[in-house]
Amino acid sequence: MTEFLFKDAFSTTGPEPAAPFTGLPRYNFVFGHNDPAEIPVEELARSAEKVIRENGPALAMYHLGHGPQGYKPLREFVARKLVETRAISCNADDVVLTSGSLQAMDLVNSTFLEPGDTVIVEEFTYGGAVGKLQRLGANIVAAPLDGDGIRMDALETILADLRGRGVRPKFLYTIPTVQNPTGSIMPMERRQQLLSLSERYDLPIFEDECYTDIAWQSESPPALYGLAPSRVVHIGSFSKSLAPALRVGYIVASWDVLSRVLGRKTDAGSPAIEQMVIADYFGAQFDKHLAALKPALRRKLDVMIDALDREFGTSAELFVPKGGIFLWLKLPHHVDVRSFAQSALDQGVAFNPGPEWACDPDSARSYMRLCFALPDEDTIREGVAELARICFEHTGVPERRANVVQRS
Amino acid sequence: MTEFLFKDAFSTTGPEPAAPFTGLPRYNFVFGHNDPAEIPVEELARSAEKVIRENGPALAMYHLGHGPQGYKPLREFVARKLVETRAISCNADDVVLTSGSLQAMDLVNSTFLEPGDTVIVEEFTYGGAVGKLQRLGANIVAAPLDGDGIRMDALETILADLRGRGVRPKFLYTIPTVQNPTGSIMPMERRQQLLSLSERYDLPIFEDECYTDIAWQSESPPALYGLAPSRVVHIGSFSKSLAPALRVGYIVASWDVLSRVLGRKTDAGSPAIEQMVIADYFGAQFDKHLAALKPALRRKLDVMIDALDREFGTSAELFVPKGGIFLWLKLPHHVDVRSFAQSALDQGVAFNPGPEWACDPDSARSYMRLCFALPDEDTIREGVAELARICFEHTGVPERRANVVQRS
Numbered sequence: 001m002t003e004f005l006f007k008d009a010f011s012t013t014g015p016e017p018a019a020p021f022t023g024l025p026r027y028n029f030v031f032g033h034n035d036p037a038e039i040p041v042e043e044l045a046r047s048a049e050k051v052i053r054e055n056g057p058a059l060a061m062y063h064l065g066h067g068p069q070g071y072k073p074l075r076e077f078v079a080r081k082l083v084e085t086r087a088i089s090c091n092a093d094d095v096v097l098t099s100g101s102l103q104a105m106d107l108v109n110s111t112f113l114e115p116g117d118t119v120i121v122e123e124f125t126y127g128g129a130v131g132k133l134q135r136l137g138a139n140i141v142a143a144p145l146d147g148d149g150i151r152m153d154a155l156e157t158i159l160a161d162l163r164g165r166g167v168r169p170k171f172l173y174t175i176p177t178v179q180n181p182t183g184s185i186m187p188m189e190r191r192q193q194l195l196s197l198s199e200r201y202d203l204p205i206f207e208d209e210c211y212t213d214i215a216w217q218s219e220s221p222p223a224l225y226g227l228a229p230s231r232v233v234h235i236g237s238f239s240k241s242l243a244p245a246l247r248v249g250y251i252v253a254s255w256d257v258l259s260r261v262l263g264r265k266t267d268a269g270s271p272a273i274e275q276m277v278i279a280d281y282f283g284a285q286f287d288k289h290l291a292a293l294k295p296a297l298r299r300k301l302d303v304m305i306d307a308l309d310r311e312f313g314t315s316a317e318l319f320v321p322k323g324g325i326f327l328w329l330k331l332p333h334h335v336d337v338r339s340f341a342q343s344a345l346d347q348g349v350a351f352n353p354g355p356e357w358a359c360d361p362d363s364a365r366s367y368m369r370l371c372f373a374l375p376d377e378d379t380i381r382e383g384v385a386e387l388a389r390i391c392f393e394h395t396g397v398p399e400r401r402a403n404v405v406q407r408s
Numbered sequence: 409m410t411e412f413l414f415k416d417a418f419s420t421t422g423p424e425p426a427a428p429f430t431g432l433p434r435y436n437f438v439f440g441h442n443d444p445a446e447i448p449v450e451e452l453a454r455s456a457e458k459v460i461r462e463n464g465p466a467l468a469m470y471h472l473g474h475g476p477q478g479y480k481p482l483r484e485f486v487a488r489k490l491v492e493t494r495a496i497s498c499n500a501d502d503v504v505l506t507s508g509s510l511q512a513m514d515l516v517n518s519t520f521l522e523p524g525d526t527v528i529v530e531e532f533t534y535g536g537a538v539g540k541l542q543r544l545g546a547n548i549v550a551a552p553l554d555g556d557g558i559r560m561d562a563l564e565t566i567l568a569d570l571r572g573r574g575v576r577p578k579f580l581y582t583i584p585t586v587q588n589p590t591g592s593i594m595p596m597e598r599r600q601q602l603l604s605l606s607e608r609y610d611l612p613i614f615e616d617e618c619y620t621d622i623a624w625q626s627e628s629p630p631a632l633y634g635l636a637p638s639r640v641v642h643i644g645s646f647s648k649s650l651a652p653a654l655r656v657g658y659i660v661a662s663w664d665v666l667s668r669v670l671g672r673k674t675d676a677g678s679p680a681i682e683q684m685v686i687a688d689y690f691g692a693q694f695d696k697h698l699a700a701l702k703p704a705l706r707r708k709l710d711v712m713i714d715a716l717d718r719e720f721g722t723s724a725e726l727f728v729p730k731g732g733i734f735l736w737l738k739l740p741h742h743v744d745v746r747s748f749a750q751s752a753l754d755q756g757v758a759f760n761p762g763p764e765w766a767c768d769p770d771s772a773r774s775y776m777r778l779c780f781a782l783p784d785e786d787t788i789r790e791g792v793a794e795l796a797r798i799c800f801e802h803t804g805v806p807e808r809r810a811n812v813v814q815r816s
Contacts, residue, residue, distance in 0.1 A: 001662065002638050003638055003662055004661065005639055009520055009579065009612050011518065011520055011521060012522070014668075015672060017671050018476065018667050018671045020667075021474075021475030024469075033469050034469075035468060036468040037465070044464060044467075045458075045460040049453045052456055053450070053453045057445070058444070058653070060441055060447050060651055060653070061653060061782065063653065065432055068426065069429060093428075099655070099675060099679070114420070114421060128674065170417050171417065202417075231412075231413050244676065244677075245467040245470060246467060246681065247677060247679045254412040256411060259425035259426050260419075260425045263423040263426045266536065266539070267511060268508055269508075270679075271507070271654070271678075271682050272651075273654065273679070274679050
């Protein structure tokens with residue numbers, strides 16, 4: 001292997017070098033993978049063939065000739081979906097298609113933030129979001145959660161305290177509908193309280209709805225953007241509703257925001273075939289697809305809950321999610337999941353330690369996030385049993401598994 | 409249209425807001441569009457159908473389960489192509505697939521640069537590259553060009569001068585093979601001189617080969633990376649050899665570099681269907697595709713040269729490119745192309761003003777870049793005639809068109 005001679009030329013800031021990829025763990029409860037059995041293989045194959053036959057020559061043009069906001073039929077589909085399912089009033093001009101919702105997040109962050117700015121995020125939230133904010137030099141303030149999302153009394157205290165210190169937070173980043181990692185859905189009344197705080201404290205809201213399409217209930221309360229479009233930036237994704245390897249997400253906001261986002265989108269466009277395929281397939285079969293996907297995910301969640309009940313018993317407190325692909329759980333307070341995460345990975349069991357999904361890592365030492373979408377049902381059962389075995393070896397918890405007292 | 413209420417929360421640094429997209433110009437001589445007639449529509453449609461049928465369930469996994477470096481069969485194809493055509497010794501482990509070569513550029517820049525760092529670039533170069541370097545706060549030093557690329561005597565003077573001032577340039581960014589915008593190919597002897605300077609002055613080289621696959625001649629001199637892999641980072645793209653709307657490019661470098669690049673690639677993967685389609689189609693038909701594409705582009709170049717000869721006569725000095733999709737030309741020194749660029753655009757004629765493709769904008773005031781790949785032959789002829797008419801109206805040049813003296 002060739003060595004690079006000028007290592008002293010590397011930037012000394014920025015993230016750590018990555019480790020080489022060594023394959024997927026046998027029991028893979030991490031990342032936002034989806035259910036392979038629910039990928040509509042035949043339909044996507046036929047869609048891809050059809051859209052390339054119809055629009056192939058346009059691939060010679062950046063953005064398929066549709067401009068930097070992206071492929072217009074997909075923007076039209078996004079707008080229609082948001083009108084019908086999220087009480088959002090918008091059209092294709094209000095949508096920018098992105099390379100996944102991670103790029104959407106980068107673009108929105110960059111539109112607002114300079115180093116030293118303050119942002120408020122949920123105390124437990126998507127680890128990637130915290131990492132991105134930290135790399136931008138933001139001061140992160142944690143808003144406490146309960147089973148209905150952000151606690152508004154606590155948020156008001158934070159906002160009043162910041163105002164008292166002359167600090168204007170640039171935005172609140174929130175996942176109100178199927179929160180990551182807790183799986184909660186913020187009720188309507190609390191959404192209205194949040195928007196009232198936004199008004200009283202001049203607080204822009206950055207709403208991430210990447211899991212909304214796979215909420216178990218058929219109707220969630222309206223999106224925050226639907227309730228107050230002049231105070232909210234809304235992002236979403238097709239990673240969870242269709243497939244994460246397709247890198248397409250979207251931003252919906254007023255032109256004041258989108259024009260700044262587009263000034264920062266210097267990638268010459270997001271993937272064209274994937275935009276066309278999603279527009280064609282979801283344009284015809286969005287409802288049908290979700291009607292199959294949601295119960296399939298729900299079944300896997302039930303399998304995981306059963307397995308956790310059997311293997312961990314009362315040692316694990318489960319936060320049963322209202323949708324999505326992951327389960328957040330808490331072990332007894334003296335357990336620090338970091339003490340066995342690497343050992344578990346070495347033995348083929350991958351989970352997200354709570355501290356990686358928290359503003360204050362130590363506050364989530366006893367928590368973990370388990371994604372249930374990828375493994376099949378038997379693998380979920382075996383993996384949870386392995387997890388319990390490894391956890392017991394390192395922490396003495398769970399004391400009982402399947403009603404049998406463990407002895408170390 | 410909803411207005412965003414918190415405009416005072418926007419970052420005050422960063423690029424200007426974008427203007428709304430108003431459609432494509434009638435005579436479109438800008439961007440790196442390709443030839444719509446040369447998109448292999450049937451083949452891509454069949455490839456897409458096939459790869460989705462074969463690998464569809466893997467779309468449920470980030471990176472199709474192949475890890476952050478990207479879809480392995482495409483990395484294998486890239487390595488094979490580089491071994492066979494660029495004298496590069498590498499394999500799939502040496503390749504990171506990216507979302508176009510623009511993301512590759514962002515990742516490499518970020519791996520090396522901190523604000524205030526110095527980089528050397530060709531005096532005329534890709535405008536997007538200069539913009540990216542400026543946004544990162546780099547000091548840009550221009551290396552003079554002649555018909556064979558960077559002048560080595562001038563580069564040595566620059567390096568000696570920087571060393572004398574205690575400045576270590578982080579890298580030289582170069583497009584040695586079908587240079588953008590001049591269309592030159594650096595001869596072998598000069599490549600060796602460049603690598604000798606790299607050795608003597610500890611100069612890392614950032615080699616951009618996005619146009620190499622469409623050089624007219626069948627064999628270009630070896631890639632710089634092929635000659636000195638421990639001192640070069642190599643990037644390339646499928647935008648020019650296949651289609652720019654497919655967002656797939658690549659970085660080839662030692663693991664020291666790639667591990668840092670991957671630490672910065674926080675997008676959860678580049679587009680999966682596009683990676684699979686390119687691997688399948690180019691894996692079987694790369695040579696055949698280029699054997700059709702190159703003469704088609706060459707014919708359009710000839711049409712453009714004929715039209716420029718007819719419309720501009722001796723007023724335009726043409727730098728006939730050795731490949732690629734654009735032509736660089738110079739009008740008489742007193743003509744500043746910026747004086748009529750907007751008026752031309754308003755009349756449906758879009759070109760790249762030289763100043764946007766230069767480190768020192770004023771040094772390229774009389775230059776322009778014309779892309780010939782997108783318009784059909786009649787549109788090229790009409791557009792060049794329109795360009796000459798508009799140019800004459802604003803500058804009195806060309807005095808003669810089609811051997812007829814112009815009167816204003």
